Structures are given as C-alpha cells and as structure tokens.
C-alpha cells in the first residue's frame with residue numbers, strides 16, 4: 001500500500017516537517033517473533049535497529065502493530081543481549097502515526113476534507129498494547145465533511161493475526177465477517193483504521209463478499225483535500 | 226468422555242472450522258456472551274475503582290502463588306486440626322483412585338456432585354460410572370450436559386450452547402417435561418434432583434478458594450445446590466487444584482465479589498459458603514466425614530516457569546472466554562480441553578504437553594481482549610507468544626523453520642529485499658492465472674478474501690524517485 005506511506009509523508013510535509021526514509025530498512029521482524037522463531041526475529045529486528053542507528057529523530061510508524069513490535073516486544077526480544085539498551089531507546093522514540101501527531105505535535109486539525117460517513121476500526125495491537133483509542137478519533141473529528149459513525153464491534157479483532165489468518169483461515173474468516181457486518185451496520189461508507197494489515201483483512205473479506213464499503217488508512221483520509 | 230486416540234490438533238482444526246462455518250450458532254454464542262459482558266460493564270460501575278480492585282486481587286493471588294508451598298502446608302495443618310482428611314494427588318490417576326477408594330470403603334452407591342471443573346479435569350464421572358456408581362451432577366448446567374453426555378461447553382456456563390428447546394428435548398428423554406420456559410426447566414431438574422440428594426451417600430464438590438489461615442474452603446454458586454451437596458450426605462469430598470489458595474479469610478472480601486462480577490456480571494454470586502470440616506460433636510448438621518483432595522496434575526510444572534506462573538492466579542471466572550473472539554467463533558467443545566478459551570490455551574500445554582497442545586497458542590490473533598478483561602491481570606495473550614517460542618525452541622517444525630530462515634536471510638539484506646520487489650511484482654502478475662486455485666500459494670487466503678494487486682510502484686521506489694528529482698532540481 002504505497003499510498004499509505006505517501007500520505008504520511010505529505011501530511012508531515014504540509015505541517016512543515018521534513019521526512020527521511022532510511023532506505024536500508026526491511027521489516028520489524030514481527031512475523032518470525034509471532035511464529036515463535038526468536039533468533040530469526042532478532043536478526044531481522046537487528047536490521048531495523050541498524051537502519052535507525054544514525055538518527056535521533058522520532059520514528060513514526062503508520063501501523064499500531066509494527067509500532068507495538070518495536071515499543072513493546074523489542075525489549076523482550078533483545079533482553080539480555082548486547083543491544084537491549086539500544087532497542088529500548090529506539091522504542092522510546094518510536095510512535096504510532098496518530099499518537100505522534102496528537103500527543104507529540106499537539107495538532108488535531110490537519111485541514112483535511114473528506115465528505116463521507118466513516119467508521120473506525122481499532123487495531124488490537126494499537127489499542128491494547130499501546131493504548132491508542134482517542135488520537136485517531138480526535139483527528140477524524142476535525143476532518144471537514146466527515147461523519148464518524150462508531151460500529152458496535154469497533155474494538156473486536158478483525159481476525160488478521162499474521163500467519164493465523166492462513167493457518168486457521170476458517171476462524172480468521174469468521175472474525176472478518178463479524179467485523180465487516182458490524183461496520184456495515186453502522187451505515188458507514190468507509191472503514192478507516194491505523195493498521196494496514198487489518199485493512200488488508202477487512203477489505204479482503206468485504207471485497208470478496210461484494211459489500212459496498214471501502215477501506216482506507218487514516219493517513220489517506222487525513223491527506224484528503 | 227471416552228479416551229480414544231484423538232489427535233488434538235486434527236480434532237481442533239476440524240471442530241473449529243465446523244463452528245466457524247455455522248453462522249447461527251456463532252450468532253447465538255455472541256449474543257449470550259455479549260449479554261454477560263453488558264451486565265458486567267454495568268456491575269463494574271458499582272466498584273469505586275475497578276482497576277484498583279483488579280490490582281488488589283492480582284496482588285493477593287500473586288502472594289498466594291509466591292508463598293504456595295508454605296500456604297499449602299498451613300492449609301493442610303488447619304484442615305487436619307478441623308478434622309478433615311487431606312490427600313495430595315500428584316496426578317489425575319492418584320486423585321481418581323483415592324476417591325474411588327473412599328466410595329468403596331463407605332459402600333457408597335449414590336454420589337451427588339456440585340460443579341467442579343477439577344473433577345472434569347480428572348475425568349471422574351466416567352470412572353465412577355464405569356465402576357457402577359450412580360453419579361449425578363446437581364448444578365443445573367452441569368446436570369443438563371451430563372444428561373446430554375457431553376463435556377461442559379464453557380467452564381462457568383456449561384450448557385450455554387444449548388437453546389431452551391434443546392434442553393427440553395434432553396429432559397424429555399428422562400420424563401415428561403411440560404414446557405421450555407426457564408422456570409419449568411428448572412423445576413423439572415429440581416424434581417429429578419431432590420430425591421438424589423436424599424439418597425446420596427457421598428457428596429463431591431470443588432472449591433473456589435482454600436483459606437490457608439483457617440483451613441476453610443469457600444464455594445461460590447448460584448443455585449444452593451453445592452450447599453446441599455456438601456452438607457447432606459454423610460461424606461463430603463472436596464477436590465481442588467493446589468493453586469486455589471488464599472492466605473487470609475479476609476481476602477474473600479475482595480475475591481468473592483470480583484469472581485461474581487468478572488465472569489457473570491453479578492454484584493456477588495447468590496450463595497457464598499465457607500466449609501470448615503465435618504460435623505463436630507453436638508452439631509446438628511454437616512457431613513460425618515470430610516476429605517480434601519489437593520491436585521497437582523501439572524500445576525507445579527507451571528509454578529516452576531518464572532515467566533508464566535502468574536497463570537496460576539486464575540480464579541476461573543470465565544471472563545476471558547466471554548470476550549475472546551476465537552471462543553465466540555469456535556465455541557467451547559472445539560478446544561477439546563477441560564479448560565477452554567484463553568486461559569485453557571495457556572495452561573493446557575503446561576498440564577498436558579507442550580507439543581500436543583501448542584496449536585491452541587497458535588490459534589489466536591493475539592488481540593489481547595483476554596488480558597484486558599482478566600480480574601487478576603494474567604498476561605494471557607503474551608503467554609501464548611511465550612508458548613510458541615518455547616515450542617519452537619524445543620522442537621522447530623521443519624517447513625516453518627526453512628521459511629523463517631529464508632525470511633531472516635532476505636530481510637537482513639536490504640539490497641536483496643529491494644531487489645526482490647520487482648521480482649515479486651513480476652511473480653505476482655505472472656501468477657495471475659493460478660490465483661484462487663489450489664496451486665496458488667495464497668490459496669487459503671484467497672478462498673475467502675481478496676488480495677490487493679502488487680502496486681506498480683512501491684513506496685520505496687516512490688520515495689527514491691522523489692529524492693532523485695529533488696536533487697536534480699536543486
């Protein structure tokens with residue numbers, strides 16, 4: 001989803017900040033970590049540490065799940081290793097996109113316009129590992145023309161869960177169904193979230209079912225004019 | 226439950242897929258569990274500070290687990306002082322044989338039971354029935370599943386999966402049951418059970434808390450049946466896991482209301498009784514003989530795990546099942562374990578074998594709803610990650626090991642990773658004809674979901690191009 005990254009860059013530049021993107025980054029290592037393969041996860045996570053080693057800038061991640069990996073799980077992954085302190089320090093300057101804007105920059109109105117009825121999906125990692133609940137909503141409330149319709153199951157897992165989505169596809173699909181039906185019942189035209197992997201799952205199910213509902217990342221909505 | 230060769234993973238995959246495909250069943254479960262959670266939310270407001278109550282409850286149970294050996298000895302000494310016999314069972318077989326021995330010694334024929342998951346854990350009913358005893362469950366939900374010859378569906382709400390008409394049909398097999406309204410169903414069971422109480426030679430119960438300080442056993446219930454079970458027959462046997470300890474009697478003042486609130490949304494459960502031992506000379510009621518079976522059955526293995534031993538704090542309130550999206554979509558029987566849901570997925574690999582039950586830890590999206598709701602703050606969903614890690618380091622599955630090695634190889638080499646992007650794109654477009662077929666590596670995903678096309682330009686490429694343009698422009 002290149003449009004998510006593009007939107008993030010454009011949102012920050014409009015706010016007057018410059019954005020760097022260290023080209024030697026790959027992945028935070030979560031797939032291996034969640035699979036139980038810690039040595040492999042540590043290798044990939046070390047690549048992540050390397051990519052951000054030379055900077056002191058805040059690291060902004062447009063995914064609650066990847067941010068949680070760095071902030072919450074790196075300390076456990078690197079515990080007792082030579083890079084433990086470095087991992088903790090990187091975690092401390094890593095932010096999920098919406099929280100960074102609201103809590104660090106102190107901004108809620110990004111001058112966006114998006115005249116549709118939307119419902120917000122709380123990604124589990126963002127919500128429960130990082131406690132992100134109000135920041136994305138405060139940002140959405142300030143979008144011109146946007147009407148926020150909460151769904152009943154907003155905090156219920158969409159069923160993605162990494163390899164779980166394939167290993168236990170029937171359960172994962174049932175969970176996606178619950179999520180999509182609840183979103184649809186809210187009357188929203190668009191499901192917005194701050195987690196690309198949840199969006200892939202939700203959109204994947206909704207599209208397959210032919211449900212007339214669109215999925216967008218929060219950054220894309222905030223970048224709409 | 227018969228113990229034929231069932232492979233837990235196969236059974237789980239099969240049964241969970243079946244329920245996941247049954248929209249009506251899932252809707253029914255979701256409504257029932259949602260109901261408990263709504264009442265709980267309302268009841269929780271009666272606490273001045275629910276979060277503080279959680280911390281307090283977690284601390285008390287932590288203390289109990291930390292001091293477990295010492296508290297158990299104190300508990301035992303006090304039980305003996307009060308005239309109760311204590312038996313330490315290191316596994317289910319020892320517990321079964323001890324209980325069987327008492328029944329034989331007493332020449333018992335009829336046994337009445339109140340709700341005890343620990344007895345489910347040791348498969349007591351099947352043993353006693355096979356030995357010719359008349360065993361009857363007195364808790365309404367347990368009575369119903371017993372009559373239907375199945376295991377409890379949810380360890381707090383054993384028959385929650387059955388609709389009223391289904392319960393009536395189960396009762397009809399015993400005697401005429403006039404209606405399926407809840408009162409009539411309850412009356413039916415009550416009539417059937419009354420005579421069983423009078424006839425019972427032995428009552429078997431569980432125990433929610435064992436009070437080390439006094440040697441008391443606290444039992445929480447909603448129907449009053451446990452009181453009759455423990456007090457009417459001449460012999461009372463209570464069976465409980467060794468983790469049920471509380472240091473002090475006063476700890477009940479917090480733990481009892483929290484137990485009722487967390488799982489069922491009650492301010493306090495209807496009946497909370499404390500049992501102190503057999504009838505003493507001059508007392509008019511109570512059993513003549515009382516036994517307490519303290520069951521290990523894997524608990525000390527968990528106690529020895531410094532990362533996960535907080536799971537022994539569990540008070541079996543059932544809240545983690547009520548909020549679990551997996552439980553809601555696969556139901557209780559799919560687990561194939563005595564303890565279902567998140568806490569079951571955490572403790573079963575410790576109690577019954579890591580490799581045999583690790584799949585329960587993988588069958589989770591790690592959403593964390595369980596941890597958020599647990600009244601004693603067990604780190605449930607993170608333990609699932611730890612179980613995964615332990616199972617891999619003990620015995621890595623070959624195919625996944627190869628895949629993960631490949632992942633680590635490519636993703637620790639940024640140049641290779643970026644070289645891979647156009648290749649992956651090419652592969653994506655070339656594989657278009659097989660997408661959605663069984664040849665497609667993404668088959669399991671695409672069967673029920675679409676996958677986005679690979680973008681023509683990745684973010685990385687977009688950013689790089691822009692930087693180049695900026696440089697050229699300047």
Ligand code: SF4
Pocket residue numbers: 487538539540541542543544545546568595598599600601602603605
């Ligand atoms: S783990 Fe926590 S929420 Fe689950 S049953 Fe035990 S005490 Fe209740």
